[in-house]
Amino acid sequence: MTTLTNLLRTQSNSGLLRPLDVRRDLNSVADLVEQCFADTLDVDGQRYIQQMRNLARSPGALAWISSFSDRSNLPLSGYVWEQDGMLVGNLTLIPYLVRGDQYLLIANVAVQPAYRRQGIARRLTAKALEHARQRGVQAVWLHVREENEPAIHLYRSLGFTERARRTTWLSNGQPQRAQAALAPDQRVRVTSRRNQDWHAQQKWLRRNYPVEVTWHLSFKAAALQPGIRGGLYRLLNDVETRQWSAWSGNRLLGVLAWNTSQAYADNLWLATSQEDEDLAASALLAHARRQLPARRPLSLDYPAGQAAEAIQQAGFHIHQTLIWMSVEIRSRMR
Incomplete structure (x- = not known):
């Protein structure tokens, strides 16, 4: 003082x-x-x-x-x-x-x-x-x-x-130019997110997106939740979302959410179990790039150093890392 x-x-x-x-x-x-x-x-x-x-x-x-x-x-x-x-x-x-x-x-x-x-x-x-x-x-x-x-x-x-420390990743170019790298991982099955996946997804999101350092982002858990509440939030706020779950057998590995944005890039929100982070990140991000329109870049905000190789292999590069x-x-x- x-x-x-x-x-x-x-x-x-x-x-x-x-x-x-x-x-x-x-x-x-x-x-x-x-x-x-x-x-x-x-x-x-x-x-x-x-x-x-x-x-x-x-x-x-x-x-x-x-x-x-x-x-x-x-x-x-x-x-x-x-x-x-x-x-x-x-x-x-x-x-x-x-x-x-x-x-x-x-x-x-x-x-x-x-x-x-x-x-x-x-x-x-x-x-x-x-x-x-x-x-x-x-x-x-x-x-x-x-x-x-x-x-x-x-x-x-x-x-x-x-x-x-948090890294912002941006998608590289057109996904069709890297189809080999984006081919589905045979070890992982990717499906649409089910309502019952929300409990684990919410827990993982809280770990990856603590409110103290993500309050300024367009991340809103309410936009991702299933059921009437989530649907009403998306309707009132004009937010379009798509979500996918990654599975190994009957085990949920992680969930990836995409939502539209008025910023330069649309947003991705990655939530995985700690032990399956690399496998889930690689499979989910590659799947999203195959499924989403190529006309809009994709942005992923994520804890620095976590799943970095998997994210790069899915066709993303580091935009910036903030302390x-x-x-x-x-x-x-x-």
Whole structure:
């Protein structure tokens, strides 16, 4: 606590750390984020930047959506760093709830290249932690690409601890170009998911998709459940799903779910028993690629390192691996 306080008190006189003002800062934040993440921006990232710019040009919509800042992934709250008459640093704060507890996600930490190595990112992050303590949130989370070693070192020095690593996989090209690799595995029988498979699927999904690190994804277990509840959820939310189960004899190995998405790629959600993970992943992913339309890429978010060879053999490549880190703010009641 003392370290953070001292850090915030020793800011350079040439720079100003202040709260984000979306009415005047949003365009500058969009420019900064685009500049700093140009090498890693994918189609969804470019769409996110465009959403910011569109919002900045519409004061009425901006005022309306700002009232829902606690339910938006857009940068409507946070801190910026001004220097030499320019906005050169940014940090976005996104509030969210997990099991009734309030959390904050740090995102869009960006510093203009000419102003790096001056402690701006450190001061922005320290300010975010001070903000979290003042509001009594449970914890602060963030994610960072695993190759970004300077940022990882910075966050560790401020008390963040690694909690998980997750890889986003994307399908390769047209599946018909790799029919040999995608041929059915004779050891495994793949069928449509049965209602009675849901109990095991739900348990495996909870292990692979813990809410602390997947709340921001379009993963919704309600969309996958069988029966009237699941059907009603899919109808009301206009979600199309398909699901398959993998079997060895009479033993359920795993379940794969596919759902449509408004993002660049449609989503796959893989749930398997731990002992059969590689076998189930290979068979289910290959089956999905044979069954689904080739016009849409497929995206699989999965714990890093798990079933990696099987996923690659099914025609997927690594898009990115993110390290999820957190720091506890408020002690949990026992």
